[in-house]
Amino acid sequence: MNSFQETIYLGNDAIARGMLESGCGFLYSYPGTPASEILPGFVSQADKEGVRVYGQWVVNEKIALESALTIAATGMRSAAVMKQVGLNVAADPLMSGAYLGVDGGLVVVSADDPGPYSSQTEQDSRFFAMLAKIPVFDPASPDDARLMTARAFALSEQHSLPVMLRPTATLCHARQNMVPAPLLHTDQTPCFSKNPHRWAATPRHRFVLHQQLNQKLAAIGHDPQFSFSCAPRGNQRLAIIASGFAWSLAADIIDAHPDLQAQITLVKVDLPFPLHQPSIDAMLADYRRILVLEETYPVIELQLGRREQVGGRLDHAVPDAGELTPDLVKSIIYSQLEQKPPAPPRTRQKTIPRRPRLCPGCPHRSSFYALKTALKNGIYAGDVGCYTLGLNLKALDTCLCMGASITQASTLYQAYATRSDAPVPPIAAIIGDSTFFHSGIPALVNARMEDSRFVLLLLDNETTAMTGNQPTPASGLRANGSQGPKLPLEEIIRGCGISRIQVVDAYEQQLLQKELVAAWNYAIHPEGAIAVIIARHPCMMDPEARRSARRATVVVSDDCTACGTCIEEYECPALIADQTGTVRVDPVTCVGCGLCIDICPFGAIIATGNGQDR
Numbered sequence: 001m002n003s004f005q006e007t008i009y010l011g012n013d014a015i016a017r018g019m020l021e022s023g024c025g026f027l028y029s030y031p032g033t034p035a036s037e038i039l040p041g042f043v044s045q046a047d048k049e050g051v052r053v054y055g056q057w058v059v060n061e062k063i064a065l066e067s068a069l070t071i072a073a074t075g076m077r078s079a080a081v082m083k084q085v086g087l088n089v090a091a092d093p094l095m096s097g098a099y100l101g102v103d104g105g106l107v108v109v110s111a112d113d114p115g116p117y118s119s120q121t122e123q124d125s126r127f128f129a130m131l132a133k134i135p136v137f138d139p140a141s142p143d144d145a146r147l148m149t150a151r152a153f154a155l156s157e158q159h160s161l162p163v164m165l166r167p168t169a170t171l172c173h174a175r176q177n178m179v180p181a182p183l184l185h186t187d188q189t190p191c192f193s194k195n196p197h198r199w200a201a202t203p204r205h206r207f208v209l210h211q212q213l214n215q216k217l218a219a220i221g222h223d224p225q226f227s228f229s230c231a232p233r234g235n236q237r238l239a240i241i242a243s244g245f246a247w248s249l250a251a252d253i254i255d256a257h258p259d260l261q262a263q264i265t266l267v268k269v270d271l272p273f274p275l276h277q278p279s280i281d282a283m284l285a286d287y288r289r290i291l292v293l294e295e296t297y298p299v300i301e302l303q304l305g306r307r308e309q310v311g312g313r314l315d316h317a318v319p320d321a322g323e324l325t326p327d328l329v330k331s332i333i334y335s336q337l338e339q340k341p342p343a344p345p346r347t348r349q350k351t352i353p354r355r356p357r358l359c360p361g362c363p364h365r366s367s368f369y370a371l372k373t374a375l376k377n378g379i380y381a382g383d384v385g386c387y388t389l390g391l392n393l394k395a396l397d398t399c400l401c402m403g404a405s406i407t408q409a410s411t412l413y414q415a416y417a418t419r420s421d422a423p424v425p426p427i428a429a430i431i432g433d434s435t436f437f438h439s440g441i442p443a444l445v446n447a448r449m450e451d452s453r454f455v456l457l458l459l460d461n462e463t464t465a466m467t468g469n470q471p472t473p474a475s476g477l478r479a480n481g482s483q484g485p486k487l488p489l490e491e492i493i494r495g496c497g498i499s500r501i502q503v504v505d506a507y508e509q510q511l512l513q514k515e516l517v518a519a520w521n522y523a524i525h526p527e528g529a530i531a532v533i534i535a536r537h538p539c540m541m542d543p544e545a546r547r548s549a550r551r552a553t554v555v556v557s558d559d560c561t562a563c564g565t566c567i568e569e570y571e572c573p574a575l576i577a578d579q580t581g582t583v584r585v586d587p588v589t590c591v592g593c594g595l596c597i598d599i600c601p602f603g604a605i606i607a608t609g610n611g612q613d614r
């Protein structure tokens with residue numbers, strides 16, 4: 001591919017492109033939807049065009065940002081990429097990094113999920129930028145994101161500050177034609193200038209650094225490159241101030257409705273924090289009404305002040321939660337003009353949403369079934385990943401945040417053991433392998449130190465499944481496909497002070513149930529401790545695992561009594577009940593794992609034909 005030809009880019013690839021066009025040589029990330037494709041895009045584009053870079057998956061976002069800050073302290077350009085909830089994990093280095101600043105350019109990409117579609121919250125990373133006091137760019141389209149990445153690096157170096165780029169989910173996964181610029185080949189070499197007052201600043205010096213940070217922000221807030229004011233045309237009295245993807249939505253709607261064009265001025269804010277002060281003053285003086293459209297929180301709106309003439313999330317002119325959709329934005333704009341929106345051209349057929357489910361053949365389904373069968377009436381402390389869907393199977397009672405399952409199980413044990421005379425109910429923590437590496441390890445050390453008793457069911461599908469099968473340190477695979485050292489889970493768990501570790505194939509339903517019962521008996525015994533069961537089986541989305549998976553041709557015989565067990569308790573998408581409750585297997589969806597055969601209490605699900613190799 002000639003890199004200067006117009007090409008279609010995915011939003012996340014466009015951001016990666018912007019980094020490479022800016023000479024960013026180091027990128028660190030923990031996978032999280034909607035940001036997961038940025039690192040692979042960075043590595044593969046650099047590789048294809050012969051540019052030497054270092055891009056790596058790391059075990060959590062705090063480490064990603066600490067690594068990027070360290071590279072930027074040596075004068076080179078670096079980036080840390082995460083999703084919005086990952087920014088919570090990276091909050092500590094973010095706050096401190098803003099004070100210490102950088103020598104090379106540093107861009108923090110935090111991708112937000114208005115909606116939210118695959119996240120625990122729909123928090124707005126721009127507020128985090130405000131809290132940390134760093135500038136934040138809000139791109140409106142993939143190409144905008146590419147160009148803003150370059151501007152973010154330039155601003156970062158101009159003011160020696162980390163700078164944030166905040167794309168949202170729709171932009172990350174949108175595709176757009178663009179003409180890429182050549183990649184910047186840099187031969188930057190690290191040069192760390194010793195300056196303990198800055199890089200190891202004591203509280204006294206931190207106060208000075210804070211004052212310097214305030215001065216930098218004030219200068220950026222008056223930089224003409226971030227001006228957005230625009231005088232009214234004719235007798236226009238409504239201005240829409242918008243940023244990010246919300247601007248694109250408003251621009252498309254105004255473009256498609258000529259009646260709006262004469263009545264509204266639409267302005268785009270590239271840098272929602274710090275907001276360009278002279279532009280705020282000019283807009284407030286020029287317009288009778290200002291509507292602020294932004295996702296997700298009222299970051300711009302708050303900087304305008306709560307004035308009579310300003311509408312947005314704060315006065316409920318815009319709903320104060322949720323994604324901005326085209327229909328919603330259209331109705332908001334027309335209601336600001338006190339007009340009715342034109343009737344939609346045609347009615348769309350409504351689709352009935354189905355709740356998300358684990359894939360057919362997913363090993364987690366088998367593990368959850370074994371858990372709730374073996375440890376009946378237990379408390380199941382869950383975690384973040386595909387396996388949060390264990391909730392559907394009634395095998396998950398909590399899900400707080402990454403790595404919290406172990407701490408919650410430990411704390412529940414302490415609460416029951418110390419504050420109740422009744423026997424401690426079976427307690428299990430359920431965590432995936434990637435989440436365990438992310439933040440489960442320190443939680444396990446703490447739980448062991450507290451001498452807590454529970455079963456840790458570690459669902460090891462040997463990948464980070466939910467975000468697209470990125471490798472974990474257990475495989476030792478790096479982002480560019482090269483092989484690094486492997487860090488087996490068993491050894492790490494042993495290093496946390498746990499001696500009872502069983503490894504069971506998650507497909508071995510009976511064995512798994514037996515081992516779970518034994519594990520709890522061990523844990524609750526006076527001489528016992530935390531018992532770990534690693535339920536290991538590859539993710540069904542791993543192409544290699546799919547190829548080598550066992551295959552059975554499964555059918556439901558006439559013995560089906562329509563009891564509903566396989567549908568309600570097992571919830572495999574390949575099992576379909578008709579109106580009478582009788583079940584059949586959908587041959588298109590079924591992957592032939594044969595796991596459902598063990599679930600039917602009437603032996604009605606059977607393997608047949610030549611594929612009885614289960």
Ligand code: SF4
Pocket residue numbers: 357358359361362363364386387461465466539540541
């Ligand atoms: S992606 Fe993998 S882990 Fe996730 S539900 Fe599907 S099979 Fe299970």
Ligand code: SF4
Pocket residue numbers: 556559560561562563564565566567581582583599600601602603604605
């Ligand atoms: S568990 Fe067996 S008997 Fe019950 S609905 Fe399913 S196939 Fe029919």
